[in-house]
Amino acid sequence: AQTVTQSQPEMSVQEAETVTLSCTYDTSESNYYLFWYKQPPSRQMILVIRQEAYKQQNATENRFSVNFQKAAKSFSLKISDSQLGDTAMYFCAFLPYNNNDMRFGAGTRLTVKP
Amino acid sequence: DAMVIQNPRYQVTQFGKPVTLSCSQTLNHNVMYWYQQKSSQAPKLLFHYYDKDFNNEADTPDNFQSRRPNTSFCFLDIRSPGLGDAAMYLCATSRGGYEQYFGPGTRLTVT
Structure with a gap:
């Protein structure tokens, strides 16, 4: 069975950091x-970014980018130039190919401070 | 805009009184999901439909049922709600095997 671990229950960042x-x-x-x-x-829960495991290049969506390390089974999200609207719960999720059973991590609550 | 719609957004029901939550989609996705989400927790999958095929999670209580009369609509029936069933219920859709798109959720209160 697949498991997803988010080890940071809460984080905060200053605006623009x-x-x-x-x-x-x-x-x-x-x-x-x-x-x-x-x-x-x-x-509403919205999709921020997706990464396909066979792609070595890290996905990027505007201010959001990932560091995907397949061998280490690590998938971190970097938010640049943080904005107040980025305040949210962020969930990491895993989905095997040709499967509908998506697994979520426990989430990280991010607060962007002015 | 193509979207996932949930009605109602807020539902109050009495302990033991059956309740139905609805979800519709204009994305024409073949898979529809129901999740239960309690405060500050990850969504917990209850079941999903792949086209007409119903897939129940092993730990979903029998109290929870679902119907999918057509591609666009899916319903969550809670036969005898208990206090522990108070939660946000999320509907999601996907093309089979791809990312899921979520509705805004229905917040269920049980009194």
Whole structure:
């Protein structure tokens, strides 16, 4: 069974600074997807970024980028130039290829301070 | 805009009184999911439909049922809600094997 671990229950960052959220996972699969989802307070869960395991290049979406280390089974999210609107719960998620059973980490609550 | 819609956004029910939550989608995705999310926790998958095929998680209580009458709609039925069933219920959709798109959720209160 796959497990996803987010070891930082809470983090904070000053506006305009950079922050990195950690995620590790355990799997015997060789092909899979990894995702970061953002859930603002009382708002909808949205997809921030996705990474396909076979791609060596780290995914980037504007201010959001990942550091994907397949051998280490690590998938961290870097948020650059943090904004107040980045305040949210961030969930790391794992999805094997051709499978619908997505596994979430416990989440990291990020607070961006003015 | 293509989206996942959940109704109602807030639902209050009495202990033991059946309740139905609904989800609809305009994404034409073949997979629909129901999650339960309690405060500050990760979503917990209850079950999902792959087209018409129903897939129940092993630890989902029998109190929870689901129906998917067509591609666009999926319902979550809670037959006899208990206080422990108070939570946010999230619906999500995906093309099979790809990332999921979530609705805004229904917050269920049990009195």
